[in-house]
Amino acid sequence: MPVYEYTALNQSGKNVNGIIDADSLVAARQKLRGSGIFPVDVKETSAKPKDPRSSPASLSTLLKRIKPAEVSIATRQLSILLGAGVPLVGSLDALVSQITNPLIKKIMAEVKESVNEGNSLALALSQHPKAFSNVYVNMVRAGEASGSLDVVLDRLADLGEHQQALKGRFQAALAYPVFMFLIGSLVLFFLITFVVPNITQIFSDMQAALPVPTIVLINVSNFLKSFWWLILIGIACGIVIIKRFIKTPKGRYFWDEAKLRIPILGPINSKIALGRFGRTLGSLLQAGVPLISALQIVRNIVNNVILADVIDNAVEEIQAGKSLASPLAESRWFPSIVVQMIFVGEQSGALEKMLGKIADTYERDVESNIMAMTSMLEPVMILAMGVIIGFIVVSILLPIFEMNRMIQ
Numbered sequence: 001m002p003v004y005e006y007t008a009l010n011q012s013g014k015n016v017n018g019i020i021d022a023d024s025l026v027a028a029r030q031k032l033r034g035s036g037i038f039p040v041d042v043k044e045t046s047a048k049p050k051d052p053r054s055s056p057a058s059l060s061t062l063l064k065r066i067k068p069a070e071v072s073i074a075t076r077q078l079s080i081l082l083g084a085g086v087p088l089v090g091s092l093d094a095l096v097s098q099i100t101n102p103l104i105k106k107i108m109a110e111v112k113e114s115v116n117e118g119n120s121l122a123l124a125l126s127q128h129p130k131a132f133s134n135v136y137v138n139m140v141r142a143g144e145a146s147g148s149l150d151v152v153l154d155r156l157a158d159l160g161e162h163q164q165a166l167k168g169r170f171q172a173a174l175a176y177p178v179f180m181f182l183i184g185s186l187v188l189f190f191l192i193t194f195v196v197p198n199i200t201q202i203f204s205d206m207q208a209a210l211p212v213p214t215i216v217l218i219n220v221s222n223f224l225k226s227f228w229w230l231i232l233i234g235i236a237c238g239i240v241i242i243k244r245f246i247k248t249p250k251g252r253y254f255w256d257e258a259k260l261r262i263p264i265l266g267p268i269n270s271k272i273a274l275g276r277f278g279r280t281l282g283s284l285l286q287a288g289v290p291l292i293s294a295l296q297i298v299r300n301i302v303n304n305v306i307l308a309d310v311i312d313n314a315v316e317e318i319q320a321g322k323s324l325a326s327p328l329a330e331s332r333w334f335p336s337i338v339v340q341m342i343f344v345g346e347q348s349g350a351l352e353k354m355l356g357k358i359a360d361t362y363e364r365d366v367e368s369n370i371m372a373m374t375s376m377l378e379p380v381m382i383l384a385m386g387v388i389i390g391f392i393v394v395s396i397l398l399p400i401f402e403m404n405r406m407i408q
Contacts, residue, residue: 004028004044005106008037015040019096019109066103066131072160074104079153088149089116107131120144135280138297139287146288159283166363173370177377184385193228196221196392203399210399217395256304260333268369273302274338275362277311282355292318307333324351 004025010016016037022028025042032039077098081091092112099105107128114124122141125132136156143152200218203210210218224231245251259269280301284294292315299311310331317327325343328334338358345354 004042006032006039006043007041008032008039010037017102019105066101068160069164070101070104071131071136072157072164074099074108075153075160076157079150079157082150082153088121104131121149135284135297135301138289138293139284142284142288148288152287155283155286159279162279166367169367170370173374177374177381180378180381184381188385188388189224189228191389191392192217192221193224196396197225199396211395211402213391213395214399217392253305256306259304260306264373268366268373269304270333271362271366271369273304273307274334275359275366277302277307278338278355278357278359278362282352282359285352285355291324295324310334 004020004022006018006020008016020028020031022031028042029039078091078095081094092108096105096108096112099108111124115121122137122144125140126137139152139156143149246255260266277298281294281298284297295311295315299308310333314324314327318324323346325339325346329339341354341358345351
């Protein structure tokens with residue numbers, strides 16, 4: 001059944017927008033009039049994904065505006081409706097009427113129509129990959145197969161909310177240092193480029209031997225004033241070259257290995273990946289996804305080809321009859337405590353709980369490490385700015401002191 005977007009007038013004369021399903025455009029208008037509103041504009045929106053190249057404002061482009069928090073809220077509401085015994089199509093219909101975001105409303109209306117045509121919910125959701133990740137779709141598929149869709153959706157909502165809360169804490173912790181760095185950089189650039197030349201011009205006109213710090217300051221100031229645009233072009237070109245290099249297999253391998261080995265940030269990146277590994281794999285296993293299928297999904301979630309290779313090797317070893325802990329123990333990127341906890345979980349039949357504990361541990365470690373790092377960034381940035389400003393002051397005062405000596 002087609003889905004139509006409409007703009008109409010209600011009985012109070014106010015404009016209302018929404019989505020409605022009907023057999024035809026005429027039926028859609030009749031259905032709107034029957035509900036007490038008067039259609040002004042009604043147009044069809046296809047339930048199937050459109051080719052982004054066919055339209056400059058395609059749905060896949062607009063979906064970038066959808067916030068993960070909004071998807072989590074919709075997931076929670078659908079879980080509550082299903083848990084209350086409402087059929088799936090009825091739950092989706094009620095969910096569509098409650099959603100205020102027009103993009104999500106359109107997607108869920110298309111999902112409802114796809115389910116109403118006989119497709120599974122997982123298949124309907126997979127038609128919108130920008131809104132629903134591979135993990136989301138596979139967990140829903142497992143929930144449908146096991147008959148516990150409401151429980152799986154509730155876990156998905158918990159997972160999404162937990163990830164958003166963790167991301168929000170990281171962003172809040174990094175906001176002030178980043179702001180200070182940008183403001184400090186702009187102030188120093190303005191000082192060296194526009195203020196310092198006016199002061200050092202006096203020394204240049206004297207045609208006297210200047211101290212080395214003053215000469216360095218004058219040369220840096222002149223370079224920035226004349227070629228600041230060249231620096232911006234160089235930075236932009238460097239970013240483009242690095243991005244293109246990372247897209248190559250060799251570049252991606254080098255980049256991902258550097259992320260794990262780099263001092264200070266390397267351990268944090270490793271803990272983030274291990275936390276994501278434990279949280280996602282545990283959620284998939286709790287949803288009833290088989291271990292091998294869950295690992296194949298998780299390899300794409302860790303966002304690191306080094307760890308993905310380790311997981312691929314683990315899949316091969318498991319298919320050969322070994323446990324999960326055995327191949328992970330051979331990798332340097334999985335600490336012994338993680339391997340031991342996974343081994344205990346496999347032996348006790350509580351692997352999902354152990355993976356959850358691993359995720360909790362590393363997420364707490366990451367949060368505390370980032371807090372400690374940001375608390376150290378502030379004095380380091382202040383010290384660095386103080387050193388630079390001190391160098392500028394000394395470079396300006398040295399010639400003045402020498403002038404005083406010559407006068408005396």
